[in-house]
């Protein structure tokens with residue numbers, strides 16, 4: 367097991383692009399941390415530097431306070447699973463999973479290898495397939511084999527770079543839950559890269575949100591959701607995106623703006639729809655579009671030219687074209703400074 371400390375980690379590629387910029391992060395021993403951000407923000411580059419596949423331009427990486435930046439990948443006791451599962455298609459499932467043990471020095475005994483492969487196969491539900499040729503597996507099972515290959519050598523640090531993005535949705539949800547269970551059971555330090563905030567929120571103890579090579583916020587899923595540090599995090603985290611409105615619409619009345627240009631952020635579930643003439647309605651809008659999602663509706667309103675999303679109850683669905691009033695819960699509103707994009711106290 368190991369704590370990972372990324373200190374001022376920077377990677378500039380030839381040609382000038384700074385893919386990772388002064389990245390500072392401490393990943394506690396035994397925790398499950400997600401690196402979350404949009405495509406191209408530097409997630410894989412960060413992972414490749416942790417594993418040793420990529421050399422930082424500057425900065426240092428520590429495992430358990432020991433600098434390892436100059437160590438080659440093989441000396442880092444890191445397990446790595448990529449988006450494109452790398453398995454040997456000419457080998458059986460058992461041979462694939464046992465590969466790391468068979469080449470390790472000292473090599474465990476045959477009985478020991480068999481026991482450890484069996485344990486991993488049980489965890490991953492591959493027990494009945496151990497003798498099967500890996501090329502004849504489904505994509506889902508191939509990714510399980512790739513996981514098993516990394517798990518079997520029991521690395522202190524387990525790095526997963528979008529490992530489930532090629533899997534179908536139902537199996538992805540299943541593997542998410544499985545991986546979280548396995549990590550809690552084994553207690554390895556796990557770093558998981560994803561651009562999917564649902565994936566990060568559902569699995570990780572802590573999430574590091576990245577944008578354009580820079581760390582935006584590091585916190586628990588609840589902290590990111592309820593107290594985003596800036597407008598980027600506020601907009602990136604949350605299944606139905608947060609609404610952003612010019613603050614003068616509401617805040618001007620409370621005097622909190624003081625002439626500063628602000629944006630108000632309010633999550634769709636914190637807006638209540640009321641009849642247009644109801645007392646207490648802060649804003650008026652018109653229903654533009656309704657997305658029925660089964661358990662809930664996402665209702666799109668036109669509010670003074672802004673698209674405002676509200677979570678609706680399917681039994682009380684308005685009609686497209688209806689005029690409605692909006693009530694905001696003042697305790698759930700967030701404010702962002704338009705100059706810095708940082709969250710400010712209301």
Ligand SMILES: Nc1ncnc2c1ncn2[C@@H]1O[C@H](COP(=O)(O)OP(=O)(O)OP(=O)(O)O)[C@@H](O)[C@H]1O
Pocket residue numbers: 379380383385403404405406407408409410411412561
């Ligand atoms: N070898 C390289 N040479 C030059 N530029 C690179 C190289 N590898 C990555 N980049 C650039 O660095 C930036 C970060 O890339 P990276 O692969 O780390 O992003 P990512 O967050 O993993 O994205 P994705 O979600 O698409 O996998 C991108 O702009 C990418 O084009």
Ligand SMILES: [Mg+2]
Pocket residue numbers: 409410411527
């Ligand atoms: Mg990537």
